[in-house]
Amino acid sequence: MADTITLEVARYRPEQEDEPTTQCYEIPMRREWTVLDGLNHVKDRLDGTLSFRWSCRMGICGSCGMTIDGDPVLACETFLTDHHPGPVRVEPLRNFPVIRDLVVELTDFMAKLPHVMPWLVADEPPPDTEYLQKPAEVDEYQQYSMCINCMLCYAACPVYGLERDFLGPALIALAQRYNLDSRDHGDHDRLEILSAPEGIWDCTFVGECSRACPKGVDPAGAIQRYKLEAAKRTVRSLLLPRGRR
């Protein structure tokens, strides 16, 4: 194995330049290094001005999403060995405004987050003990509760690239996470936002989101499942008197 590898990193410094540029850094090629370790080597020893986000370095905080050799991935879970012999192309996540270098703006996602009411809606005061929930009931929503908000699915989603109003994969999965929780009674409240044009119906079911997701959340599955549910509900609301919907 060669003992170095080149990172081709997209740079963008809005105070200095109008367009992104590329800068190459030669770094040691080490079996145990992720792309994040490579970027930290650059920042610590070669160029202190390179900006990127990271924190946990263990694939759980969701900070380090980037486009690496064309794919949206977590830099801390992507090993240099898998991109050997390089060069490794490192760019910011697609579909988001770039703030600087590899840092993208998440303001849109953060602003939409409360719209899906991602909290437990109870219909009466909670019991004195825990709500009982059998393991099979946990399994119903567990997968959708594993989202780390890393935004890879948004970077992969062709619809979000065109339609900024689209709620997007992770938010629909999050709404389903609560809808499918046996303790929750908010599905009716979430129906309006989910079945609005910028909710589930924008999705053309390409499935790129589920392929990109590093945590196996399967947002495409969540959307598909909700489409069926919403269709049923719409029919019911047309046919039944209000009290029995």
Add this chain to the structure above:
Amino acid sequence: MSTRYDVVIVGGGGAGLRAAIAVAEARPDLSIAIISKVYPMRSHTVSAEGGAAAVIRPPDTLDDHAHDTISGGDWLCDQDAVEAFVAEAPGELLRLEHWGCPWSREPDGRIAVRPFGGMRRVRTWFAADKTGFHLLHTLFQTSLRYPSIVRYDEWFVTRLLVDDGRVWGVVAIEVMSGRIDAITAESVILCTGGCGRVYPFTTNANISTGDGLALAYRAGAPLEDMEFVQYHPTGLPFTGILISEAARAEGGWLVNRDGYRYLQDYNLGRPAPGPVLRSMELGPRDRLSQAFVKEVDRGRTTDTPWGPVVHLDLRHLGAEVIEARLPFVRELCRDYEHVDPVRELIPVRPVVHYMMGGVSTDLVGATALDGLYAAGETACVSINGANRLGSNSLPELLVFGARAGAAVAEAAGRHTGPAPAVAAQARDEEHRLESDLLHREGGRERLATIREELRETMEQGVGIYRSGDSTAKAADKLYELRERCRNAAVDDHSRVFNTELVAALELSFLLDVAESIVRCASLREESRGAHQRTDFPARDDERFLAHSQIRRTGDGASTVSYRPVTITRWPPAERVYGR
């Protein structure tokens, strides 16, 4: 610019979010700002794996949980604080359940609990092995319901505003734009987490740089018990990624190079095939990490490029248990160590994990400075004493986050302000940031060089074992590093997302935290819990059944004094495990 709130909370991890919700529930009319240098759901709480302890059902009792905590802490815990903690922990975890936290369940639908190190009863609630992740996301999502909570995401706090012994707010930089603002408030709650990054090899995230400790210290609030740094016995070599204690709680074994369960040689009981509470692999973390060092001395560990290791053996648990109870452990081992615990041994070594000390507070989080509160890992209440028990920290965040929130809500409206001197202070700070950092030219050394030397100094000087000699050397080296830090290079002069500026500010916080650890470690001439002195190997209750309190006295100097431990019902005794 300056914006005023009733309450400012620094930190959006478990403690900060719980505190914010407590204020919002008690007093919906109060305005609350959460300032966090990362988006709240990125906070370090997200990495907690194993679980959260609280008495759930008989035969467990509050007294049992209290006694485990106090003996685990080598009698340095304040027992009134522990009693409050164990009494309120069950209600807090239940509240999380009512907010939607996906706790793992028994077949009949009740909350499931697992054993944990140093606990004599099975009382650790868990959400598979991503407990902190679920807890943090549940709190964050729940916090979105409260309109009175305003968030400053990716804002970095650089200084507390203090006038006449009272805290009036903070100065912070918006990382995205470089904007510097004073954010004032009648009360400030520090919930800034731990400081593991002051050491080279740690489980802690990059953000755990002890900022709140340094902010409080600089403002004149005393830090307590800073010499007590917890090493967790099982970190992955090279990365320092944690393999949760849950792996041992489910029945994992620690073996040396001969495949021998070496803990039996260290007064921790006899090996049994299944997990035995308070015995062997389920002993407390300080004792297990110390046993590792002894194994190294005996030449019974395995050498790797990242130092000596022992091995964690989970193979006998089988794929089914590992998948159901420890899926994250398996994922981490596969991704970062290229081993599958179902079939292979996991190499592990002790790794810096948790700061028992912190900003000294009373039982509701109030510090010595009027208007300043602290909660979570950054605070020292103290329930953790000389050694925290695994799974006590997450409930601590909730119990004392909620208590601090309730206390500031209660105290609100007593002061009108801020005092005029505060505006001048805010301008000073703005000036410092502008001229010193954004316009620093021609620095000589890289920040990373100084940071690496600092971390190595800490490992050498105040590691698992320390001595008068090692701490003295560390103190000298810290002095030198502090001087060099003033002239370090900051190449990035940009305002937009300047992460080098952030790193420079964090480094100066780390240096203050390091100084407090080294100073307190040098003065405590005894061995207790995680503080093991080779030159004073015994516990000395005569002199040191007391909390150290270090306080800045102007110009970089500090004084250390001692405050007696509060004993209510459990007089100091020997710590007994495995019998």
